[in-house]
Amino acid sequence: MEFEAVIGLEIHIQLQTRSKAFSSDSTEYGAMPNTQVSPISLGHPGTLPKHNIQAIEKAVKMGLALDCSITEVNRYARKNYFYADLPKGYQITQFDTPLCVGGHVPIKPKDGEPKQVRLIRIHMEEDTGKSMHDQDLYDTLVDYNRAGTPLIEVVSEPDIRTGEEAYAFVTEIRRLVRYLDICDGNMEEGSLRCDANISIRPKGQKEFGTKVEVKNMNSISNVKRAIDFEIERQKECILSGQAIIQETRGFNGLNGSTFSMRKKESNNDYRYFPEPDLPPVLMTQSEVERIRQEMPELPGALFKRFTNDYGLSEYDASVLIDDKHSAFYFEAVCRQQNNYKAVANWVTVPVRGYLNEQALGMEDFPLPAESLAELIALVDEGIISHSIASQKLFPALLKNPKASARGLVESLNLATNTDSSEIEGIVKDVLAQFPDKVQAYQSGKTGLMGLFVGEVMKRSGGKADPKITNQLLQKALQSL
Ligand code: ADP
Ligand code: MG
Numbered sequence: 283m284e285f286e287a288v289i290g291l292e293i294h295i296q297l298q299t300r301s302k303a304f305s306s307d308s309t310e311y312g313a314m315p316n317t318q319v320s321p322i323s324l325g326h327p328g329t330l331p332k333h334n335i336q337a338i339e340k341a342v343k344m345g346l347a348l349d350c351s352i353t354e355v356n357r358y359a360r361k362n363y364f365y366a367d368l369p370k371g372y373q374i375t376q377f378d379t380p381l382c383v384g385g386h387v388p389i390k391p392k393d394g395e396p397k398q399v400r401l402i403r404i405h406m407e408e409d410t411g412k413s414m415h416d417q418d419l420y421d422t423l424v425d426y427n428r429a430g431t432p433l434i435e436v437v438s439e440p441d442i443r444t445g446e447e448a449y450a451f452v453t454e455i456r457r458l459v460r461y462l463d464i465c466d467g468n469m470e471e472g473s474l475r476c477d478a479n480i481s482i483r484p485k486g487q488k489e490f491g492t493k494v495e496v497k498n499m500n501s502i503s504n505v506k507r508a509i510d511f512e513i514e515r516q517k518e519c520i521l522s523g524q525a526i527i528q529e530t531r532g533f534n535g536l537n538g539s540t541f542s543m544r545k546k547e548s549n550n551d552y553r554y555f556p557e558p559d560l561p562p563v564l565m566t567q568s569e570v571e572r573i574r575q576e577m578p579e580l581p582g583a584l585f586k587r588f589t590n591d592y593g594l595s596e597y598d599a600s601v602l603i604d605d606k607h608s609a610f611y612f613e614a615v616c617r618q619q620n621n622y623k624a625v626a627n628w629v630t631v632p633v634r635g636y637l638n639e640q641a642l643g644m645e646d647f648p649l650p651a652e653s654l655a656e657l658i659a660l661v662d663e664g665i666i667s668h669s670i671a672s673q674k675l676f677p678a679l680l681k682n683p684k685a686s687a688r689g690l691v692e693s694l695n696l697a698t699n700t701d702s703s704e705i706e707g708i709v710k711d712v713l714a715q716f717p718d719k720v721q722a723y724q725s726g727k728t729g730l731m732g733l734f735v736g737e738v739m740k741r742s743g744g745k746a747d748p749k750i751t752n753q754l755l756q757k758a759l760q761s762l
Contacts, residue, residue: 283521284485287513288493289448289478290402290440291505293455294433295344295465296409296473297337303408303432304331304374304560311471315414315425323430325370330559337432338381338406338563340464342573344434345382345404347458347580352570353379358406358557363547366424367411375407375435377554381565387438388582389450399451400439407433412472440479440490445509452476452502461580461606469501476505480512481526491516492526496540498533508533512540584609592622601630607644608634614651615658624658632672636680648683656687670696670744699745702754705738708746709754712737713762723759731755 302309305322322329338356345352359377382404390396409431414423436455442448456467456474467474476499481491496512499505516526531540579587581603588599588609603609608629615625633654637644657675660666666675678690691697699705712734713720723730731752738751 285482285513285517285520286485287443287509288440288481288483288490289442289444289509290493291436291438291442291448291451292477292479293436293452294409294475294477295436295455295459297340297432297434297464298466299334299336299340299432301334302430303334303337303406305430307430309431311473313427315423315427318427319429323369323426325372331374331557333560333563334432338565339573340432340462341381341404341406341434342565342570343462343464343577344436344459345385346570346574346577347462348382348385348387348401348404348436350382350385350401350404352565353381353383354565354567355379356381356406356563356565358560358562359554360557361407361552361554363552365410366422367413367426367429369411369426369429373408373410374557374560376405379562380405381434387451387454389447389454391444391446391450394444394446394450397441397447399441399447402437402439404434404436407435409433440481440493445506445513448478448509449502449506452505456502457581457604461578463578469499472500476502478505478509478512480509480516482513482516482520492528494526494528494540495530496533497530497543500535504533504535507535507538508540511538515540578606581606581609588612592616592626594622594626598623598626598630602626605644607647611644611647611651615655618652619655619658621658621662624662625654628654628658632676649679650683653679653683653685653687660687660691664747665698666691666696667698667744667748669739670698673744696745698747699742700747700750702750705742705746705750706754706758708738708741709734709751709758712741713755713758720759720762724762734759 299309301307302323305320307318307320307323310318322331342352356376357379358374360372361375362372364371380403385401386398387401388396388398409428411424411426411429414425417423438451442451459465459467459474465473469475478496478499479493480496481493483489483491494512494516496508499508512531519526527545529545530543532543533540584603585599588594588602589596594602602612612625612629615629616622619625633647637647657671657679660675661668661671674694674696675687675690678694679685679687682690719730719733734755735748735751738746738755
């Protein structure tokens, strides 16, 4: 029997605001436990929550980026349940009027067809506190600093079919929240969290099977691992005649397996009811348009422009738009330099290499766009060779980012040597050193030219003009 997986993702995204969703408590990460907890966060009797408009505006940006329709009258609701990390005994969320409805996420899975994953909704809610199981030998401790941090929950339709597609989906969501500056997208620290709903059905069957929800994946690759494991587990269950139980399962990153945590609650267990202490939030059309104006250009639009306006390959364009700082830096260099292909190569290879080596992000890249533009111009003008540019000038600029590229070429004496008589001397030395190779060349092994050129380059410190070198070598070899 052949099976097909059906997957829907729920992604919780902490919104980067200075204060919490309904109080002025700080949301700063990493503070001493329970120091960012006013009576509002703790839900003491008589306290009143108040909307954080900044958080709502960030959520609207996400909705606009994903082509959702934005709800005009936003009501809030209480979701009631009892758990130690929920100090109020209920979570403020949205129930029947999610801020964003519909929309879709374009994904390009590895080795798969690009597709659109539809969204059900994006709604506002608040985070819970955090249980800490590893701080005390006997007890679980609770840190309420996180309680009340603004969140959005992005809920997809069950349109995803493989772990690889889920990987692409979360990657795209993370890229967008970073573009929009609404969240750092850090799954290890939990500012972006993904729950996966997974079921399987016989291929060709229309109805969905019973779904299982898997939690606690702290990286995108673990989302994929958890899904791949769960699909196999469910297959084995069904093939051995067992039924799938609707439940919540946890993910064990050490061995990549999932384990049962609890039977799934249903919505009426939560006794949702309208939040009486918060007025509805009005998100008018004009307000939405004002927020749209504050959004940066998004990866989809950048990809089109980079391939159309700059003639980049799809591969180069997709590497550049991976993060917005690279994309914007590329454009900044292109404003001063129209060898776009060279700019793309420099930004995607040596610049990236440097950043990876230093464990830096593109936003920390020290070289001004002007300097890289100038370096590329120096190569294009034939003043320095490409290898001198990448092996000498680029590292020198990185050590001294304020220096001018042209100035360094001068002070470090990097300019290409076009002095024929000097190069001729080196050519003679090289040919004298390899008499057997010269003979081989003359009896037809013309491929040896590369070796001679390489030797001349080595001896000239990479500075001999390649064209002159070639001409002089040809001449010398003919007259020998
Ligand atoms: P619940 O009420 O259990 O939370 P929802 O209808 O709200 O379920 O859906 C939650 C998530 O589960 C959504 O992302 C949805 O796409 C996904 N989902 C729903 N049914 C299935 C199914 N049979 N298999 C896999 N995912 C599903
Ligand atoms: Mg749900």
